[in-house]
Amino acid sequence: MDLETKSSKRIQEQPVPALYSVCWSQRNKKQSTRSVPGKATHPPRLLLGPQAPGPPLPTPGPAGVTAPTSAPDIERLLGAFCSQQGAVVEAARRLLTDERAPHRQKLLADLIHNLSENILAEDKDDDKKWFEGLESRFKNKSSYLRHSCESRMRGYMREVSGFIPNVHPAARDAYKGIIDLMADKLKSVKYNGCYFDRREKEEAARLCTAEGWFSCQGPFDRDDCPCKHSINPYSNRESRILFSTWNLDHIIEKKRAVVPELAEAVKTRDGREVNWEYFYQLLFTLDNLKLVHIACHKKTNHNLSCDKTRIYRKRKQTYEIS
Known part of the structure; x- marks a missing residue:
């Protein structure tokens, strides 16, 4: 069994999905406030890892990963990432700690990198890490x-x-x-x-x-x-x-x-x-x-x-x- 397969199996065995559960749970909280009495509300779900309890999902693809099925699905996933950026980054870091498959390491590392941003910060005091390795004369x-x-x-x-x-x-x-x-x-x-x-x-x-x-x-x-x-x-x-x-x-x-x-x-x-x-x-x-x-x-x-x-x-x- 290669690293990729072992990694997929290990992630699937986890009781709670680390990444998507963060996005889904937060979205579920928002939608539940708008639900109609007596009628169940199921937010759209897109898994990056194992399946969590909830409504029926599309058929899983390779390695047990359920892929987005349409453009709106992807749009909702991106929205979840943006709205819960800090929680997603923390979950990705936890997964990366034990990850051994190179491909998944790359995906998680890229996700962390792309979400660990402080774009609006301009001055050195607001984003000191950005200035590491630069001459002290640069203040923004x-x-x-x-x-x-x-x-x-x-x-x-x-x-x-x-x-x-x-x-x-x-x-x-x-x-x-x-x-x-x-x-x-x-x-x-x-x-x-x-x-x-x-x-x-x-x-x-x-x-x-x-x-x-x-x-x-x-x-x-x-x-x-x-x-x-x-x-x-x-x-x-x-x-x-x-x-x-x-x-x-x-x-x-x-x-x-x-x-x-x-x-x-x-x-x-x-x-x-x-x-x-x-x-x-x-x-x-x-x-x-x-x-x-x-x-x-x-x-x-x-x-x-x-x-x-x-x-x-x-x-x-x-x-x-x-």
């Missing part, structure tokens, strides 16, 4: 997430500066001049830290909801995420750490396309003015950046190039008055 969650985004932008700027040795010697001064213009622009917008800051008032300027939920925008060659990845780094410490693995992916690649094209534009400008703001947009703004889960980050060659019509500024035409 938004300031750290803003700093995290700023650090990425600074990293991109370092890569642009690091390309100087590859620029033609005759064009290096002009290239450095453009770097200075970009740096000033970045400073003026505070390194676009607003992208990760849930307190940003302008909704279009941030990549998350007001509660801090981020959604994967999908690979560079898709309009959306096929797996519907999402994360809230404001919720708990583990999510904060995992969010660091998400990428701000350049659709037109930074190293393969944008930076080399900028260097070439400076070299061959021949009196023309390089449209540095176009390159700035490609390097540091959402015009060319997508937030993606690590599984959606394709490191293959994107085979995309800069718009040749936007590399140089259009010259102003002058007309002589005769």
Whole structure:
């Protein structure tokens, strides 16, 4: 008998279901207050473990687990989880203590992780565990997430500066001049830290909801995420750490396309003015950046190039008055 089977048998032998009984009993209390005299009221039941005393249930599936039978069932189960979050987490922790089957361990651990959240807390005093491992200068969650985004932008700027040795010697001064213009622009917008800051008032300027939920925008060659990845780094410490693995992916690649094209534009400008703001947009703004889960980050060659019509500024035409 393998671990999964033993685990299922052990859970089925328990007299009281640890997880669902919490949700069901609380829901039963609420519904009993609305029951009609003389008529039994049976709330919908969805088991995660063994069957508890109550009304008839759907036929159990593999390992004795009764699965939700419809969308409303799942919706009710989710509602129960949310309304009795603390009790469900405690029950899951008790089950996890004796659990040996890897698959069930994973399910329980994920459940505990997803429900052990303090999303609305913002200040360090309200969620000290979230700040474990961070520098003491960070006093609230938004300031750290803003700093995290700023650090990425600074990293991109370092890569642009690091390309100087590859620029033609005759064009290096002009290239450095453009770097200075970009740096000033970045400073003026505070390194676009607003992208990760849930307190940003302008909704279009941030990549998350007001509660801090981020959604994967999908690979560079898709309009959306096929797996519907999402994360809230404001919720708990583990999510904060995992969010660091998400990428701000350049659709037109930074190293393969944008930076080399900028260097070439400076070299061959021949009196023309390089449209540095176009390159700035490609390097540091959402015009060319997508937030993606690590599984959606394709490191293959994107085979995309800069718009040749936007590399140089259009010259102003002058007309002589005769």
